[in-house]
Amino acid sequence: MSEEQPAPKLSLKQKRKLQEQEELESLESKVAQPDNYVDTKFFDDLPISTKTRKGLKRSNFRQLTDIQRKAIPLALAKRDVLGAAKTGSGKTLSFLVPVLEILYRARWNAADGLGALIISPTRELAVQIFEVLKKIGREHSFSAGLIIGGKDFKVEQERVSRMNILVATPGRLLQHMDQSVGFDCDNLQALVLDEADRILDMGFQKTVNAIIENLPRSRQTMLFSATQTRSVKDLARLSLQDPEYVAVHEKSEHSTPHNLTQHYVVCELHKKLDVLFSFIRSHLQSKTIVFMSSCKQTRFVYEAFCKLQPGISLLHLHGKQKQTKRVEIFRKFTTTQHAVLFSTDIAARGLDFPAVDWVLQLDCPEDADTYIHRVGRTARFDASGHSLLLLLPTEVEGMMEELKKKKVPIEEIKVRDSKQQSVQKQLQSYCFQDSEMKYLGQRAFVSYMRSVFLQRNKNIFKATELPTEEYAASLGLAGTPKIKFINKAKAKETAASQLLEEEKEEEDEEEDEEKEKDRVRTKYDRMFQRKNQDILSEHYNKLVDFANDTVTKDDDGDDFLTIQRKDHDLESEPEEDINELVSENISKRQAKMTKKHVAKKQTKGERIVFDDEGNPHQLYEMVNEEEFLKDGDAKAQKEAYISEETKAMETADWEDKATAKQKRKEKREKRKLRKQQELMEARKERGEDVDEVVYTLGSGAEDSYSDASMSEYSSDEEEDEEREAFKRKWREAQEDEEDESRSGKKRVIETDEPVTLADQEALALKLLGA
Ligand code: ADP
Numbered sequence: 001m002s003e004e005q006p007a008p009k010l011s012l013k014q015k016r017k018l019q020e021q022e023e024l025e026s027l028e029s030k031v032a033q034p035d036n037y038v039d040t041k042f043f044d045d046l047p048i049s050t051k052t053r054k055g056l057k058r059s060n061f062r063q064l065t066d067i068q069r070k071a072i073p074l075a076l077a078k079r080d081v082l083g084a085a086k087t088g089s090g091k092t093l094s095f096l097v098p099v100l101e102i103l104y105r106a107r108w109n110a111a112d113g114l115g116a117l118i119i120s121p122t123r124e125l126a127v128q129i130f131e132v133l134k135k136i137g138r139e140h141s142f143s144a145g146l147i148i149g150g151k152d153f154k155v156e157q158e159r160v161s162r163m164n165i166l167v168a169t170p171g172r173l174l175q176h177m178d179q180s181v182g183f184d185c186d187n188l189q190a191l192v193l194d195e196a197d198r199i200l201d202m203g204f205q206k207t208v209n210a211i212i213e214n215l216p217r218s219r220q221t222m223l224f225s226a227t228q229t230r231s232v233k234d235l236a237r238l239s240l241q242d243p244e245y246v247a248v249h250e251k252s253e254h255s256t257p258h259n260l261t262q263h264y265v266v267c268e269l270h271k272k273l274d275v276l277f278s279f280i281r282s283h284l285q286s287k288t289i290v291f292m293s294s295c296k297q298t299r300f301v302y303e304a305f306c307k308l309q310p311g312i313s314l315l316h317l318h319g320k321q322k323q324t325k326r327v328e329i330f331r332k333f334t335t336t337q338h339a340v341l342f343s344t345d346i347a348a349r350g351l352d353f354p355a356v357d358w359v360l361q362l363d364c365p366e367d368a369d370t371y372i373h374r375v376g377r378t379a380r381f382d383a384s385g386h387s388l389l390l391l392l393p394t395e396v397e398g399m400m401e402e403l404k405k406k407k408v409p410i411e412e413i414k415v416r417d418s419k420q421q422s423v424q425k426q427l428q429s430y431c432f433q434d435s436e437m438k439y440l441g442q443r444a445f446v447s448y449m450r451s452v453f454l455q456r457n458k459n460i461f462k463a464t465e466l467p468t469e470e471y472a473a474s475l476g477l478a479g480t481p482k483i484k485f486i487n488k489a490k491a492k493e494t495a496a497s498q499l500l501e502e503e504k505e506e507e508d509e510e511e512d513e514e515k516e517k518d519r520v521r522t523k524y525d526r527m528f529q530r531k532n533q534d535i536l537s538e539h540y541n542k543l544v545d546f547a548n549d550t551v552t553k554d555d556d557g558d559d560f561l562t563i564q565r566k567d568h569d570l571e572s573e574p575e576e577d578i579n580e581l582v583s584e585n586i587s588k589r590q591a592k593m594t595k596k597h598v599a600k601k602q603t604k605g606e607r608i609v610f611d612d613e614g615n616p617h618q619l620y621e622m623v624n625e626e627e628f629l630k631d632g633d634a635k636a637q638k639e640a641y642i643s644e645e646t647k648a649m650e651t652a653d654w655e656d657k658a659t660a661k662q663k664r665k666e667k668r669e670k671r672k673l674r675k676q677q678e679l680m681e682a683r684k685e686r687g688e689d690v691d692e693v694v695y696t697l698g699s700g701a702e703d704s705y706s707d708a709s710m711s712e713y714s715s716d717e718e719e720d721e722e723r724e725a726f727k728r729k730w731r732e733a734q735e736d737e738e739d740e741s742r743s744g745k746k747r748v749i750e751t752d753e754p755v756t757l758a759d760q761e762a763l764a765l766k767l768l769g770a
Pocket residue numbers: 060061062063064065068085086087088089090091092093350351352380381
């Protein structure tokens with residue numbers, strides 16, 4: 001019938017639909033062969049929709065970069081991708097193009113809900129990714145949203161359920177997952193982590209784990225970063241399926257862009273601001289980012305330098321500014337040709353400010369990866385750039401070692417003293433005239449000291465060796481602010497080194513004894529293990545190898561100090577075959593059993609009666625044969641008895657193992673939590689976006705975020721103080737606990753109140769056994 005009739009005239013809309021249909025079919029078959037596209041040069045030649053192609057063209061993207069060429073075809077084929085490429089090499093499009101295409105090919109529409117989720121570690125980076133998405137996705141009809149802290153949560157809540165693509169920071173995302181009724185991820189097709197190694201590191205661990213729990217397992221996952229994690233554990237957390245590792249610069253000689261020149265200068269702490277000022281004065285026609293280690297420092301240097309009027313516009317960016325201000329500064333620095341931006345590490349990752357000429361690191365970065373990301377703010381795409389790192393004499397060796405390991409080509413230069421201008425006098429007069437300046441200076445001082453103190457790599461960061469007085473003076477302060485934590489650390493170091501020396505002397509005296517098989521306990525060993533001595537014991541424990549420590553020896557009878565170590569340790573208890581135990585003789589058995597075993601085993605006690613000759617007999621002999629046989633013959637009764645006892649022993653053993661396991665688990669978790677806590681402290685001090693993740697201890701530990709917009713503005717010392725106190729208490733509790741378990745104090749035998757004589761006998765036996 002249809003053959004006879006002419007084809008019906010299609011409306012424009014129908015025609016377009018048909019075209020789309022054909023395009024979709026052809027795309028599906030093309031993307032299934034990613035190998036065909038490894039050498040593709042132009043976006044036009046990729047198996048992507050006309051809509052995306054147009055978007056790219058209109059944004060002036062024509063030719064693919066290396067990472068894009070390798071990653072996009074795989075991602076289009078819905079493969080899980082781990083993308084690693086240097087900073088500024090175009091990773092953003094490597095995931096945004098596939099995201100648009102995956103949803104387009106799935107004919108995603110408003111009713112399908114959330115289809116793709118892109119997570120960024122900082123708000124600024126999220127904003128930037130969102131902008132690029134808007135640009136290249138303008139021809140598509142997806143709804144896309146940005147959810148970052150510091151904005152009105154309620155407004156976001158209304159919109160979040162209607163979005164197809166979301167760009168988000170972890171803390172805020174989790175908050176929506178928990179609190180926004182309409183927020184549903186069940187349909188999610190693709191998850192992207194930009195700056196993946198940062199998102200997967202410990203600072204975000206809890207939040208990210210909680211987020212992942214809410215996502216469907218069958219989804220595509222893409223991870224991108226310049227410093228990519230290959231930790232199997234991390235990848236397992238994301239349940240990646242057979243991921244493709246795409247690393248374009250892995251074999252290249254250096255890990256930083258080739259068009260970046262990198263230098264460092266060795267500079268005393270109190271000379272840093274002079275060097276900075278002289279640098280700015282001699283680079284007035286440049287766009288520069290200056291990285292510092294804390295918010296308060298950034299603020300102070302910004303305020304002070306504004307007064308010094310170096311002749312170039314100055315900006316500052318850190319995590320304690322209001323979100324609107326942050327956005328404003330971010331935009332301003334993007335559009336200004338010549339300017340200096342003072343910033344914390346909040347701007348270290350991913351941000352693509354155009355045409356930055358210089359990255360100056362006033363303070364040493366926490367590690368080589370952070371260095372790589374910081375300098376990556378310049379020399380982006382095919383632009384060139386310069387970087388300068390200021391290192392204290394004490395930091396040089398450690399940092400150079402780290403940078404060498406990471407293949408960073410950096411050379412030393414000297415700053416000519418004659419060209420240096422001292423600003424100390426001016427700063428002094430500002431601090432003298434203006435109490436606000438003085439206050440800012442003091443806070444900057446303390447916060448710098450604290451940031452160094454909290455750094456993990458003690459090979460580089462030596463807080464106790466810093467020349468505090470000179471540094472305070474260089475900020476214009478008349479006196480050196482009190483810093484308790486440094487003084488404490490100093491005291492700790494001196495005490496520890498003194499004791500170490502004494503310990504050494506003692507060891508010399510005890511040379512003969514050392515020949516003994518078991519290590520002899522010194523007076524100090526015991527002293528360090530004492531309760532309330534934990535400041536020292538922690539340090540000491542690190543110095544002594546306890547691996548071979550098994551037996552305690554009391555060398556001078558000073559036994560109130562003696563504390564046993566391994567003998568009570570449940571973990572080291574040998575595993576016993578219960579059946580064997582039952583048939584073995586009691587004393588041997590007792591020697592091998594844990595105390596809990598013994599207690600369980602002996603709860604009944606043994607009643608003994610004496611006959612006329614005075615010989616002891618078991619109580620069962622007292623019943624007559626008829627009674628006895630009621631419960632079965634002797635053999636059966638014996639077997640029943642043995643099996644009952646075996647069961648009891650098994651239960652006891654199982655319980656013991658379970659307790660030991662639980663204890664191990666608790667310990668592990670506490671350790672982990674402490675590490676996380678420390679990391680958060682350090683991050684917070686450095687002014688990164690950690691306000692989104694607040695850890696609570698105790699039962700409510702699941703509650704791992706706080707409203708960023710609420711915590712954002714409370715930047716007082718008070719808060720710092722509180723945090724310190726909290727941390728201190730927590731540590732003390734931790735150490736007390738460890739101490740207690742070391743000293744075996746926790747091992748209390750629990751029994752019911754003895755009522756009968758039999759109970760009392762049982763209790764007595766328990767105590768003897770113990
Ligand atoms: P990365 O994430 O690897 O650090 P970005 O994705 O931020 O790098 O890209 C760095 C810069 O390169 C951006 O300014 C971006 O616009 C530009 N860029 C990326 N891909 C291309 C391309 N194919 N053609 C031209 N410019 C590009």
